[in-house]
Amino acid sequence: xxxxxxxxxxxxxxxxxxxxxxVWSQDHKVIAIQYSLIAxxxxxxxxxxxxxxxxxxxxxxxxxxxxxxxxxxxxxxGMIMVIYLLTALFLGGFGNYLIPLxxxxxxxxxxxxxxxxxxxxxxxxLVLLASFFVPGGPTGAGWTLYxxxxxxxxxxxxxxxxxLMLVSLIIxxxxxxxxxxxxxxxxxxxxxxxxxxxxxxxxxxxxxxATILALLAFPALFVSGIMMLLDTTIGTSFFMPDMFSPNQxxxxxxxxxxxxxxxxxxxxxxxxxxxxxxxxxxxxxSDLISVHARRSIFGYRMMVWAIVVIGVLSFVxxxxxxxxxxxxxxxxxxxxxxxxxxxxxxxxxxxxxxxxLWRGNIHLTVPMLFSLAxxxxxxxxxxxxxxxGNVVVDIPLSDTYFVxxxxxxxxxxxxxxxxxxxxxxxxxxxxxxxxxxGIGKLHxxxxxxxxxxxxxxxxYLGFLGMPRRYYAWEGYQVINPxxxxxxxxxxxxxxxxxxxxxxxxxxxxxYSYFKGKPSGGNPWKATSLEWLTPETPPKHGNWGPSLPVxxxxxxxxxxxxxxxxxxxxxTSGEEVPIHESDHNE
Amino acid sequence: MGNFAxxxxxxxxxxxxxxxxxxDAFKNVSWGKAMMWIFLLSDTFIFSCxxxxxxxxxxxxxxxxPNSSEVFALTIMGEHxxxxxxxxxxxxxxxxxxxxxxxxxxGYRNQRKQAAILMLVTAGxxxxxxxxxxxxxxxxxxxxxxxxxxxxxxxxxxxxxxMVTGFHGFHVSIGVIYLxxxxxxxxxxxxxxxxxxxxxxxxxxxxxxxxxxxxxxxxFYLW
Numbered sequence: 001x002x003x004x005x006x007x008x009x010x011x012x013x014x015x016x017x018x019x020x021x022x023v024w025s026q027d028h029k030v031i032a033i034q035y036s037l038i039a040x041x042x043x044x045x046x047x048x049x050x051x052x053x054x055x056x057x058x059x060x061x062x063x064x065x066x067x068x069x070x071x072x073x074x075x076x077x078g079m080i081m082v083i084y085l086l087t088a089l090f091l092g093g094f095g096n097y098l099i100p101l102x103x104x105x106x107x108x109x110x111x112x113x114x115x116x117x118x119x120x121x122x123x124x125x126l127v128l129l130a131s132f133f134v135p136g137g138p139t140g141a142g143w144t145l146y147x148x149x150x151x152x153x154x155x156x157x158x159x160x161x162x163x164l165m166l167v168s169l170i171i172x173x174x175x176x177x178x179x180x181x182x183x184x185x186x187x188x189x190x191x192x193x194x195x196x197x198x199x200x201x202x203x204x205x206x207x208x209x210a211t212i213l214a215l216l217a218f219p220a221l222f223v224s225g226i227m228m229l230l231d232t233t234i235g236t237s238f239f240m241p242d243m244f245s246p247n248q249x250x251x252x253x254x255x256x257x258x259x260x261x262x263x264x265x266x267x268x269x270x271x272x273x274x275x276x277x278x279x280x281x282x283x284x285x286s287d288l289i290s291v292h293a294r295r296s297i298f299g300y301r302m303m304v305w306a307i308v309v310i311g312v313l314s315f316v317x318x319x320x321x322x323x324x325x326x327x328x329x330x331x332x333x334x335x336x337x338x339x340x341x342x343x344x345x346x347x348x349x350x351x352x353x354x355x356x357l358w359r360g361n362i363h364l365t366v367p368m369l370f371s372l373a374x375x376x377x378x379x380x381x382x383x384x385x386x387x388x389g390n391v392v393v394d395i396p397l398s399d400t401y402f403v404x405x406x407x408x409x410x411x412x413x414x415x416x417x418x419x420x421x422x423x424x425x426x427x428x429x430x431x432x433x434x435x436x437x438g439i440g441k442l443h444x445x446x447x448x449x450x451x452x453x454x455x456x457x458x459x460y461l462g463f464l465g466m467p468r469r470y471y472a473w474e475g476y477q478v479i480n481p482x483x484x485x486x487x488x489x490x491x492x493x494x495x496x497x498x499x500x501x502x503x504x505x506x507x508x509x510x511y512s513y514f515k516g517k518p519s520g521g522n523p524w525k526a527t528s529l530e531w532l533t534p535e536t537p538p539k540h541g542n543w544g545p546s547l548p549v550x551x552x553x554x555x556x557x558x559x560x561x562x563x564x565x566x567x568x569x570x571t572s573g574e575e576v577p578i579h580e581s582d583h584n585e
Numbered sequence: 586m587g588n589f590a591x592x593x594x595x596x597x598x599x600x601x602x603x604x605x606x607x608x609d610a611f612k613n614v615s616w617g618k619a620m621m622w623i624f625l626l627s628d629t630f631i632f633s634c635x636x637x638x639x640x641x642x643x644x645x646x647x648x649x650x651p652n653s654s655e656v657f658a659l660t661i662m663g664e665h666x667x668x669x670x671x672x673x674x675x676x677x678x679x680x681x682x683x684x685x686x687x688x689x690x691x692g693y694r695n696q697r698k699q700a701a702i703l704m705l706v707t708a709g710x711x712x713x714x715x716x717x718x719x720x721x722x723x724x725x726x727x728x729x730x731x732x733x734x735x736x737x738x739x740x741x742x743x744x745x746x747x748m749v750t751g752f753h754g755f756h757v758s759i760g761v762i763y764l765x766x767x768x769x770x771x772x773x774x775x776x777x778x779x780x781x782x783x784x785x786x787x788x789x790x791x792x793x794x795x796x797x798x799x800x801x802x803x804x805f806y807l808w
Contacts, residue, residue: 109616177627185620188610197605215623219630223638226748235733236744238642253733255740256646261638268634550607 014540026111027540028096031118033430035092038118039085042125044502046080049073051499058492060472068156070471071140075157076128078143079165082273083172084125086415090280091176091214092121094422095183095207097430101530102204104192104548106541108182117182120175124168131157131164139165142469144270147239147262148254151232154246163232166225173218173225183211192529194550198304199569201528201554202297205304206283209311210276216315217272224265231257238262263325267318274411275314279307281418282349285371287554288421289353291526292368293360294565296555298352306345306352313342323391324398332391339389343382350379361565365524366440370421373448374414381410384459399469402462405455413451420447420505427509428523432536433516436508443504450498457487527568528554552578621786625793632797635749636804642741643808651737653806656725671806674717675798678757681710682795689788692781697771700784704768707791711761718754722747746805753801756794763787 015021022030053073055063065073096114100107108114131138140156141149149155150162157165187200187208200208227238231254239262240254290297297303319327319335353375362368384406388394397403420443427435465479473480522531534544548570556567562576604610611619643650654667661669688703725746732747734740767787770776776783 110620177624181620181623181627184623185616189608189614189616189619191608194607196607197610199607215627216630219627220634222631223634226752227638230732230744230748236748237733237740238638238744256648257741258642258645261641261645264641265634265638 024115026107026115028100028108028111028114029430029538031114032093032095032097034118035088035096035121038122038125039089039093042080042129043085043089045129046077046085047499047502049077049080051496053077054492054495056471057473058489065471067471068137068140071142071469072138072156072161074469075140075143075145076132076138080128081412082143082277083169084128086277086411086419087176087214087273088121088172089419090277090415091183091207091211092118092179094203094280094284095211096179097426098203098530099183099186099207100190101429101533101538101542102201102528102554103187103190104195104529104543104550105186105190106543106547109185109190110182113178114182117175117179120171120178124171124175127164127168127171131161131168134160134164136160144263144266145228146266147228147231147257147259148241148243151228151240152243152246152252163229166229166232169225170222170229173222176214176218180211180215183207184215192547192550195529195569198301199550199553201283202286202300202303202307203280203283205307206279206281206286209307210279213272213279213311213314214276217269217276219269220265221269224262224269227265228262260322260325260327263322264319267321268315270321271318272311272314275310277411277415279311281374281415282307284422285374285418286349286353286356287526287528288367288371288418288425289356290555290557291425291524292365292371293357293362294557295356295360296557298355298358299348300553300555302348303352306348309345310342313338313345317342320389320394323394329391336389336391340386343386343389346382350375350382365424366435366437366444367421367425367524369441369444369448370417370424373444374417374421377409377417377451378414381406381408381414385410396465397462399467400462401458401466401468404468405458405462408458409455413455417448420444423509425524426530427512428519428536429530429533430537431513431516432519433512434519434523435512435516439504439508439511443501443508446501446504447498450494450501453494454491454498457491461487525564525566527556527566529569532568532570615782617786618782618789621789625789628793632753632800635752636800639745639749639804642745643739646739646741648740649738651735651739651742653808656730656737657721657806668806670717670721671802674714674721675802677710677717678714678795678798681707681714682792684710685788685791689785692771692784695781697774697777697781700781701768701772704764704771704784704787708761708764708768711757711764711791715754715757715761718750718757722750749801749805753794753797756797760791760794763790 015025015027021027025031025034050073052063052065053070056065056070096108099105136157136159138157139145139150139161141158141162145162145165151158153159155162187204191197191200227236230236231238231240235253237254237257239259240252240257241259242255243252244250245252286297286303317335317338319331320339323332323335384402388397388403388406424435424440427433461484464481464484466484467479470476473485519536521533521536524531529548529550530538532548533542550569551572552567552569554569556562556569556571556576558565559567559576559579567576657671658665658667659669660666684703685707688700688707691697691700691703725743729736730743730746732744735743764787767783771781771784
């Protein structure tokens with residue numbers, strides 16, 4: 001324990017100049033905000049790209065887009081949303097801000113490495129955005145970047161775009177590793193007095209396990225990125241079989257590579273990636289639900305074990321993305337089974353959220369609205385996952401709009417709803433001011449109903465057999481009848497409305513920063529440590545002269561005999577009795 | 586900690602309680618050491634992916650895989666000896682692990698001069714290894730082996746060889762620089778107050794790089 005005590009007596013070097021405080025900052029809170037702002041910015045780029053794609057599908061005559069631009073927009077939209085927005089925002093943004101505050105640490109264990117992490121992330125984003133300005137534009141290979149197509153002449157961006165994309169991914173992985181090492185070590189080794197692992201809020205558990213997944217899954221992307229980079233630049237044949245140029249019909253210089261190896265490596269990263277995005281969302285939403293329903297989380301230990309089990313299982317399901325790749329059918333059997341097994345801990349979490357709400361004192365605040373919307377959306381997206389997890393059902397649905405609807409529901413919309421809810425929930429701690437409630441509710445209803453109007457019809461289009469990734473439909477009346485085209489136009493209108501409504505959210509963030517109602521330290525009357533800092537927003541070092549001492553778990557709401565309906569984690573057993581054995585079983 | 590946790594009965598429950606107790610999961614393990622272990626776990630996955638990729642490519646490629654004991658043979662003083670250079674390289678690298686372990690031992694005895702010297706010796710062995718690797722590379726390049734093809738068979742042979750040994754050589758080079766920096770700081774007395782755990786952390790990285798080489802050696806040269 002000697003080492004943790006060191007942290008307590010360590011001198012704090014408070015940064016003084018503007019540069020060391022806000023630019024080259026080593027404070028986890030500033031780094032979190034830097035991460036979040038970069039992620040939100042690049043996410044807006046991806047949002048605009050999706051609006052352009054929807055215009056092309058819904059109203060092709062209204063926008064001057066050719067197939068090249070469509071594929072580029074699609075690729076960049078997917079890659080940005082999954083990696084540069086959601087992964088960065090959950091781990092770099094929420095992870096950085098909340099982990100030290102929630103476990104009672106003064107900062108991450110290695111603040112300098114943490115600072116390097118955010119600057120590498122910025123560099124990776126700049127390299128990614130630079131690909132819009134190189135000859136040939138960004139890559140248009142689809143976000144999965146499957147070779148041989150991704151690096152063969154004729155694919156958009158095969159000259160420079162794909163190189164910049166791979167370099168950017170490699171830099172991002174370096175950034176994520178430096179951050180991730182910090183998050184994991186901080187959770188394991190830098191908790192405060194009395195903060196046992198099983199007293200940590202579920203947010204920390206979710207981000208902790210997701211970060212471990214990131215540290216173990218990103219290597220596969222790193223390796224496949226390097227191999228493909230070598231294939232592109234110096235002409236090795238890792239992923240490239242003997243093939244003929246699609247343009248001239250001449251043989252290319254590649255021989256004997258294995259495209260399916262790339263798919264295995266990519267999805268060995270790609271499936272855990274889904275849970276790198278989902279597990280933090282699970283954790284955050286558990287806390288939002290508990291606080292705003294004024295009720296202790298139901299089955300805390302089960303929730304923790306479910307997160308861990310999902311994390312482990314996520315490494316053995318990757319080939320369910322490859323049922324149509326031509327791999328051995330016995331693989332399909334194995335991976336279908338593991339995929340369906342994951343539904344068990346996931347369903348357990350959904351039941352526990354519902355049982356937390358059951359007979360709770362539900363406050364329909366904006367964070368709670370987003371949390372409820374998350375449960376519904378995640379349930380819908382998860383159920384369609386059961387269709388796609390079964391080989392025989394997947395094969396006809398593969399590469400249709402049903403797949404698009406499924407993954408947008410389950411790992412697009414659902415985590416983003418949690419991001420919004422969490423920002424509404426923690427914004428008062430970050431800035432000291434409340435976000436405007438009315439604008440927040442308007443933003444919620446447009447976003448929530450709007451996304452359903454976008455993605456529900458897509459399931460129908462998928463059943464109809466409409467393939468995804470087609471940029472134009474003239475001459476395809478068989479799969480794109482009049483009715484499908486009008487449905488697509490409707491989806492486009494809804495997408496544009498939802499896209500524009502996000503301006504409400506941005507406006508709210510800026511407006512409330514200056515004009516919002518002062519929040520005080522603990523506006524939601526929550527129990528976890530981040531609400532108990534001496535100052536709001538927390539100062540450098542978070543806790544003033546001495547670290548907090550934790551006596552109970554983070555979910556003591558409505559303890560019998562207590563004066564308040566919430567009992568902060570720092571309240572001792574003499575003041576309010578501790579019923580730890582109740583929730584530990 | 587005892588007054589915080591409820592009584593547990595079975596062995597597994599006690600284990601979980603201990604591990605999850607407050608402050609730190611690994612007692613008496615510093616932040617730096619914990620972080621190095623976690624980094625090495627992540628790096629293990631990188632090398633595993635490289636090696637799995639190598640095995641997969643070797644099995645799927647249509648052309649003949651060159652016979653590694655012939656490709657990596659050297660003729661020394663008229664004797665044709667297969668794998669001799671690799672054997673020497675492996676020996677040098679494993680010896681360096683020994684000097685590293687001695688450095689860690691000296692560090693914990695607060696013999697800072699001996700620790701620094703042994704670390705520099707380790708770095709020297711590392712440089713020696715990288716030098717021999719450069720020799721091996723140039724020999725293969727002279728014989729016409731390129732990342733995109735070679736006269737002996739499957740083009741993936743050169744590609745994988747240069748990529749995996751290059752990535753490992755990069756790790757060794759980083760390790761040499763890391764060792765030299767830490768050795769000088771040790772010699773200067775920067776760690777007199779904090780203690781010499783840093784030598785052990787550097788050693789963890791170095792032993793890891795050696796261990797990876799054993800796998801590369803086995804899968805690449807002996808298969």
